[in-house]
Amino acid sequence: MVFTKKRDIGLFHVFIVFILNWTGVYGSWEEWWTYDGISGPDYWGLLNPEWKLCSRGRRQSPIDIEPALLLYDPALSKVHVDETKVNGTLTNTGHSVRLVLDTVGGAGVSIKGGPLSYPYSAHSLLLHYGRTDDKGSEHTLAGHAFPAELQILGYNHHLYENMSEAMSKTQGVIGIAVMFQISEASSPDLHLLTSQLEKIIHKGQSASVSHLSLRSLLPDTSQFMTYEGSTTVPGCHETVTWILLNRPLYITKAEIFQLRRLMQGDEKHPKTALGNNFRPPQPLYNRSVRTNVFNHDIENKKCLNSRKLFYKGNVGSIQWME
Numbered sequence: 238m239v240f241t242k243k244r245d246i247g248l249f250h251v252f253i254v255f256i257l258n259w260t261g262v263y264g265s266w267e268e269w270w271t272y273d274g275i276s277g278p279d280y281w282g283l284l285n286p287e288w289k290l291c292s293r294g295r296r297q298s299p300i301d302i303e304p305a306l307l308l309y310d311p312a313l314s315k316v317h318v319d320e321t322k323v324n325g326t327l328t329n330t331g332h333s334v335r336l337v338l339d340t341v342g343g344a345g346v347s348i349k350g351g352p353l354s355y356p357y358s359a360h361s362l363l364l365h366y367g368r369t370d371d372k373g374s375e376h377t378l379a380g381h382a383f384p385a386e387l388q389i390l391g392y393n394h395h396l397y398e399n400m401s402e403a404m405s406k407t408q409g410v411i412g413i414a415v416m417f418q419i420s421e422a423s424s425p426d427l428h429l430l431t432s433q434l435e436k437i438i439h440k441g442q443s444a445s446v447s448h449l450s451l452r453s454l455l456p457d458t459s460q461f462m463t464y465e466g467s468t469t470v471p472g473c474h475e476t477v478t479w480i481l482l483n484r485p486l487y488i489t490k491a492e493i494f495q496l497r498r499l500m501q502g503d504e505k506h507p508k509t510a511l512g513n514n515f516r517p518p519q520p521l522y523n524r525s526v527r528t529n530v531f532n533h534d535i536e537n538k539k540c541l542n543s544r545k546l547f548y549k550g551n552v553g554s555i556q557w558m559e
């Protein structure tokens with residue numbers, strides 16, 4: 238009897254290994270998660286023991302930024318992003334639109350300053366966006382979501398060899414997040430990416446992007462908010478220092494329409510449209526969110542310290558004074 242049981246377990250094991258190898262044909266186990274249903278964000282932590290931080294972690298991302306809880310930190314210096322132009326490969330991953338930067342040719346784009354104790358190298362860009370304008374961003378501001386969010390991920394090259402090593406290690410990753418607002422015009426730098434979208438309608442399709450400057454892609458501001466969090470996809474590693482820039486990027490209706498044409502599946506099985514690929518905000522659990530935003534309101538000679546957030550939510554601009 239015991240013998241039979243052992244044999245059953247053995248067969249079950251063989252079956253699982255078979256399934257895993259078989260999924261290898263299409264991709265990896267890494268891809269067995271989604272943004273909705275029974276493999277959605279609420280279940281990521283249960284799908285794979287290696288992803289338990291997704292459900293049990295207390296330093297998770299994204300979060301809702303509550304302006305009233307921001308702490309001004311005079312020790313925060315400016316964030317520096319290299320101007321270097323880089324090439325990369327834009328891919329529809331089935332989960333997101335991702336640009337992985339070329340590493341050949343050396344240079345790379347370095348990111349330092351701000352809250353960072355180490356220099357980081359930009360590794361990739363990710364786009365999260367909604368199928369409708371009222372949602373799409375992962376981070377939210379005073380409860381308001383934006384139609385899309387750009388994330389630039391980099392790894393600590395002072396301590397680690399590459400992104401895959403840094404991902405799970407202390408102080409491993411930097412994430413720069415910028416919210417999108419829909420506008421009449423966008424930027425030529427964003428157009429370098431959006432002009433390639435028609436080539437990556439289906440999962441697995443790629444297109445090359447060249448001469449992209451991350452610095453000029455980013456909005457022109459030195460103001461940011463920062464906190465310690467996690468990657469926003471499984472395994473939800475709590476290794477990411479997030480920097481949220483205090484200005485939006487602009488995207489046109491036509492460009493966001495292009496994004497919404499992308500599909501989650503490949504050409505044979507397109508499945509449904511990509512989009513709504515955001516993880517909902519996670520509890521803060523007593524973490525602090527720091528900012529370098531601090532303007533003296535000299536004009537009115539009120540000696541008030543006013544701090545302004547430039548993002549506009551769905552219900553008008555968010556500003557506050559104290």
Ligand SMILES: *[C@@H]1O[C@H](CO)[C@@H](O)[C@H](O)[C@H]1NC(C)=O
Binds near residue numbers: 341
């Ligand atoms: C980027 O790609 C262009 C061609 O598209 C090439 O001329 C250039 O040398 C590449 N730059 C780097 C740093 O690889």
Ligand SMILES: *[C@@H]1O[C@H](CO)[C@@H](O)[C@H](O)[C@H]1NC(C)=O
Binds near residue numbers: 398399401402
């Ligand atoms: C990343 O670096 C680690 C440690 O040096 C190495 O074992 C691994 O093969 C590297 N991975 C990639 C994808 O280069």
Ligand SMILES: *[C@@H]1O[C@H](CO)[C@@H](O)[C@H](O)[C@H]1NC(C)=O
Binds near residue numbers: 522523
């Ligand atoms: C976390 O903050 C809550 C209030 O938001 C407080 O009641 C609780 O004691 C704090 N926990 C720790 C561990 O500081």
